[in-house]
Amino acid sequence: MSQLMYEEESAVVPLKPATARPAVTVRDVNVIYPAADQPVHALKDVNLTIRQGEFVSFIGPSGCGKTTLLRAIADLEQVSSGELLVNDMSPSEARQAGAYGYVFQAPVLLPWRTVLANVMLPLQIQGVPPGRCDEIAREQLARVGLKGFEKKYPWQLSGGMQQRVSIARALGFEPKILMMDEPFGALDELTRDNLNQQLQQLWYHEQRTMVFVTHSISEAVYLSTKIVIMSPRPGRIIKVIDSPLPAERDLTIRDTAAFMQLSQAVREALVEGHHDH
Numbered sequence: 001m002s003q004l005m006y007e008e009e010s011a012v013v014p015l016k017p018a019t020a021r022p023a024v025t026v027r028d029v030n031v032i033y034p035a036a037d038q039p040v041h042a043l044k045d046v047n048l049t050i051r052q053g054e055f056v057s058f059i060g061p062s063g064c065g066k067t068t069l070l071r072a073i074a075d076l077e078q079v080s081s082g083e084l085l086v087n088d089m090s091p092s093e094a095r096q097a098g099a100y101g102y103v104f105q106a107p108v109l110l111p112w113r114t115v116l117a118n119v120m121l122p123l124q125i126q127g128v129p130p131g132r133c134d135e136i137a138r139e140q141l142a143r144v145g146l147k148g149f150e151k152k153y154p155w156q157l158s159g160g161m162q163q164r165v166s167i168a169r170a171l172g173f174e175p176k177i178l179m180m181d182e183p184f185g186a187l188d189e190l191t192r193d194n195l196n197q198q199l200q201q202l203w204y205h206e207q208r209t210m211v212f213v214t215h216s217i218s219e220a221v222y223l224s225t226k227i228v229i230m231s232p233r234p235g236r237i238i239k240v241i242d243s244p245l246p247a248e249r250d251l252t253i254r255d256t257a258a259f260m261q262l263s264q265a266v267r268e269a270l271v272e273g274h275h276d277h
């Protein structure tokens with residue numbers, strides 16, 4: 001994800017219009033977890049369309065169902081009712097078709113495998129020929145700025161670098177959709193800023209659909225073209241804001257009036273959701 005990779009590209013990629021095809025459609029989705037005392041209504045009547053090429057963030061307080069919604073889209077959670085479509089397929093078909101990559105909150109890397117071998121693993125499991133696995137894994141590591149680290153072990157890397165390895169691994173199949181569950185939550189602020197900037201560049205140059213979970217207003221506003229604000233008990237969407245910010249951004253955009261206004265709008269919606277119950 002280093003900026004260097006894009007040096008030779010000069011064409012500006014226009015932002016996908018709001019009429020782009022849906023990448024994810026969520027219709028009247030409910031998720032209810034059984035519990036000994038009272039069932040937990042983790043998602044109530046959720047409706048959402050994510051269009052191809054959008055960068056969408058789910059934001060809201062703990063327990064509002066952000067992870068549940070992302071996991072349901074990724075076929076890691078069953079819905080209790082309603083319908084989910086990912087690239088016009090069921091989440092399970094989409095998973096089998098390799099339509100998306102998933103990055104977890106903590107980098108789930110195998111400590112006994114090198115960085116290269118970690119990125120190769122899902123490709124090997126899918127039966128990609130060994131030479132090709134090696135080639136793809138090297139390409140993906142270069143893409144996230146980790147060329148030269150192939151032979152290191154995860155424990156020899158910082159948390160931010162480990163999370164970049166996870167992103168490289170998720171990109172291995174060139175998924176049309178990249179889903180990330182608070183990937184930078186555990187990192188210090190400067191590392192997080194740096195990775196946000198790199199992720200923004202990656203999205204800007206490729207305009208792959210991104211679905212991102214975060215607690216941070218400034219992270220959501222900096223990265224997203226669409227911000228989905230959620231509220232708990234029951235978990236639901238209370239507001240969806242389309243960002244007026246330009247597609248290409250660097251961190252200085254955070255000092256602009258437009259950024260501050262949007263942050264304020266997100267904050268107000270979160271506070272409103274908080275007062276609702």
Ligand SMILES: Nc1ncnc2c1ncn2[C@@H]1O[C@H](COP(=O)(O)OP(=O)(O)OP(=O)(O)O)[C@@H](O)[C@H]1O
Pocket residue numbers: 033034035040041042060061062063064065066067068069235
């Ligand atoms: N497997 C489960 N069994 C029972 N309840 C669950 C399960 N997973 C989540 N929940 C409950 O569902 C609700 C939504 O959880 P979820 O993890 O989706 O929220 P979240 O917004 O991602 O929270 P956080 O920001 O803390 O990660 C919470 O009340 C949580 O306790």
